[in-house]
Amino acid sequence: MDHYEVIERALVHIEDNLDQPLSVESVADSFNMSKYYFHRLFTAVTGSSLNNYILSRRLNASVALIQSGGCSLTDIAYQLNFGAQSSFTRAFKRQFGIAPSALKAQDADISPVPIPPVVKRPLKNINGDVVTDFTLTEFVSIRVTGIAFEVDLAEDYKTQIRSHSAQLLQAIDTTVKGPCYVIYSNCQPDSTRFKVLFGIPADLRLDGPFYFTIDVPQLFCARFQYSGDLLVIGDVLKTDYARFLKISRQETEDSHIELIQAFDDVHNLQSAYHIYAPVKKLPIDSVS
Template identity: 65%
Template sequence: MDHHKVVENALLHIENHLQQPLSLNSVANTFHMSKFYFHRLFSAMMGCSLSQYILTRRLATSLTLIQDKRLSLTDIAYRLNFGTHASFTRAFKRQYGVTPQSVRVEGIHIPQMPMPTVVRRPIKNINGDIVTDFSLTEFKTTRVSGIAFEVDLVEDYKTKIRSHANMLLDRIDKNVSGACYIIYSNCEPNSTRFKVLFGVPKDVQINEPYFFTVDIPQLFCAKFNYTGDILDIGSVLETDYARFLKISKQEPEESEIELIQVFDDVHDLEATYHIYTPIKKLPLDLEE
């Protein structure tokens, strides 16, 4: 069974039936799966429960309907299966911080988020729970030469990464092959800004500002594999990591390095990549 395809089809089914009653039972039955297995699969794939997802998509749809002055807010509430005007208003305010009435009267613009994509990564079943596939591994001490900069996840993060990657490749042999590393560090609490080093595992001296050769220390890590832009998989990675800690009974390591993203080919930053997150090496791990 292609689990990713099942969830992708479920997202399309939900999107096309937001104005009809939807439940865990009805969606699971559509795909001939038990509600218990479908719930675990959907939660693991999307990082939220089915009911939370349906609510989010109905609220997103309501943003367009609110612009249609021919529809009352009560009509919109019933059309999207909120039951009452009051329950629609409460859910809307929790999601967006303002009421539907404020959006309509004051012309407040809230961008409508498109239907999300399913993050592609291997999964496995542990003790009846579906989780992303992970492994415990030592990240060996590695010398990396690269360019340092800052990114803000609320800005054009992807373009900035690519532009700095090209800046590095312009200053070294463009025929260089092999892996590249994107090292994220020093994220302040409640901040979206990161320090980043984009580099290759070589000792290349470039005497220009912001170019460095550094040694990444040996780290004990949890390793995950993903396909897709890291900005798009952010919330899913957070959920995957929380599930990993719960199931593996591990603890996060306090480290300046938040995570390391490793691509196998420096010239293909659209490919599947590995995520390494530092964790504490517990006594049980030391015995292995």
């Protein structure tokens, strides 16, 4: 069993035993693994500690129980191992922003979410710690021609990117092949809105108000490889990036470019891709 299969099975095991007193040790024992290694692996793969994940899934399960109307809030709190209704209420408010009583009174609507997919990406072991594999590399300066727009990562940004990519492909020669880039820039603090350029590395002349040719400067970056929707991997990417900064002792670069998403094939945005995140270039002997 590889590490992804271990975590996928662990998520199912947790979901099937939310009414049991789960712990790092009990879940690790179910897979004959050291609790210390299992916890490092679980955190690296999911981007969450095991205890926080279990709490979030218990709260998620409570939503369906409340909406069914068959149990009191006290019964639900004990059924899902919160110990007391007050503890359950506090945790519910933190996660959903409302009290469980408001949901029970049908003053709010919350939809339970399925078990989250496991985000697959290369991992490596650094001094006994399991982390997402990364490479410090130069993103070489390129000229990109494409279509510019704005997206909100809290909304269906993927549909916007696909529709704009289709619009760009209709405007260029059908024989154009090769890589493409989604460049996210100028995100404001505490905002999920980005300016985006979807483009290809070519100097083309395209008519239209939203077509631009820009020169992306050379950037020193941390490069990560992922498969899947950026919206789905968002929390995992943030955790990966924070752990990377801690382990490598790097610092983020003050750049208007936040992220670059690089695909090998402009006609296949379902493929694996690289994420480039600008970082400051530090002396080589300062990197672990």
